[in-house]
């Protein structure tokens with residue numbers, strides 16, 4: 419609570435009691451999370467025994483009435499399938515010999531088929547690098563002259579089994595380009611850390627996205643790769659399945675600026691359909707240091723989603739396997755950093771996080787610190803009003819419960 423104490427000093431008189439009262443109030447109030455509150459999460463690596471390993475990571479999150487399946491794979495470009503079913507008993511079925519064949523259609527199934535309520539996929543297709551010298555940082559402006567992109571379909575990945583951590587329900591894909599003539603990735607890695615959750619919470623690391631048991635987090639980190647210019651910006655191309663004829667929508671939400679995400683007033687989300695649906699959610703911020711902080715924060719810009727011809731994108735066998743070949747793809751670009759300020763060039767480090775899930779995306783509530791500051795700003799009369807209102811409200815509730823018992 420050191421930052422809190424500092425704030426208190428800045429705000430003048432500050433008794434601990436209002437803070438305590440308000441944090442109690444906050445913990446007592448429901449978070450308003452929909453969906454299943456807890457899930458039994460298991461991580462399973464489905465291996466083909468080939469070298470280099472082409473692993474499938476199956477995350478199965480079982481709730482009372484539903485199961486979420488996340489299937490992450492480094493077969494082709496790194497991709498994830500998200501399948502939500504309305505039974506706690508649905509299973510994933512994989513036929514490896516068919517999956518690695520030239521026509522993988524039908525080799526990956528979630529059964530029973532009629533339990534599927536929602537399914538879609540994300541494919542991480544290309545890593546871009548731009549020369550941002552002489553470019554302006556105005557929003558919507560191109561990030562600079564592009565260098566030849568790195569195709570994530572031509573990456574070599576680690577054996578995911580070695581990074582599997584059942585305690586944190588996480589695993590990390592670490593990869594580097596198979597062909598690396600300039601040696602840029604000689605000691606560099608692109609790491610994608612996947613983490614599932616059995617209940618709601620918030621990680622210690624910024625941007626501290628609020629997660630629920632209905633979500634899975636991806637943290638993308640580029641570490642140690644030698645940039646091709648002095649002011650290189652990196653970008654990631656993400657493809658997804660659209661519903662005919664539209665692409666999923668991307669929404670920008672104003673968000674509360676608080677201790678969890680200082681100076682980030684926005685929450686971006688991609689929604690596949692009308693609510694409740696599948697979603698991707700992220701804060702438009704990336705970090706140039708492992709210890710993400712306000713000092714190492716960089717902007718993250720997302721381009722609009724556009725329909726894309728499938729043959730222009732590296733193809734994902736797991737997407738073909740599950741959805742077949744007749745698909746509408748939509749793609750967008752994320753760009754991390756700006757030509758000025760902090761950048762990848764500082765420490766050859768860059769990280770960015772997102773949540774993938776189904777249902778209603780988690781929404782931030784006011785944090786105890788912000789409520790505390792409000793309480794101090796309102797002062798004692800405001801608090802008394804608040805307490806009075808609460809007393810009336812609860813009194814009324816008790817009264818009505820008492821009556822209903824009668």
Ligand SMILES: *[C@@H]1O[C@H](CO)[C@@H](O)[C@H](O)[C@H]1NC(C)=O
Pocket residue numbers: 465466467468469470471472577578579580
């Ligand atoms: C991955 O590692 C695990 C445990 O270290 C091993 O059992 C498995 O055979 C490896 N898979 C491949 C494809 O090398």
Ligand SMILES: *[C@@H]1O[C@H](CO)[C@@H](O)[C@H](O)[C@H]1NC(C)=O
Pocket residue numbers: 454482483
């Ligand atoms: C599960 O389904 C049953 C019957 O449809 C329903 O009564 C119950 O509220 C559901 N539970 C949850 C957690 O959705």
Ligand SMILES: *[C@@H]1O[C@H](CO)[C@@H](O)[C@H](O)[C@H]1NC(C)=O
Pocket residue numbers: 513514515516
């Ligand atoms: C996997 O697919 C191949 C090719 O279609 C088929 O011959 C084989 O029987 C399948 N294996 C299983 C276990 O279903």
Ligand SMILES: *[C@@H]1O[C@H](CO)[C@@H](O)[C@H](O)[C@H]1NC(C)=O
Pocket residue numbers: 551552
């Ligand atoms: C940037 O602009 C300066 C002045 O206009 C020019 O001399 C320089 O070559 C430019 N650099 C790049 C990388 O385009």
Ligand SMILES: *[C@@H]1O[C@H](CO)[C@@H](O)[C@H](O)[C@H]1NC(C)=O
Pocket residue numbers: 646647648
């Ligand atoms: C990078 O900066 C150094 C020193 O400022 C300069 O000598 C070099 O030409 C620059 N390289 C590029 C690719 O702009």
Ligand SMILES: *[C@@H]1O[C@H](CO)[C@@H](O)[C@H](O)[C@H]1NC(C)=O
Pocket residue numbers: 546564655721724749750751
């Ligand atoms: C992403 O940016 C690259 C480089 O500017 C461009 O070639 C590609 O078409 C963009 N992709 C999308 C989906 O906008």
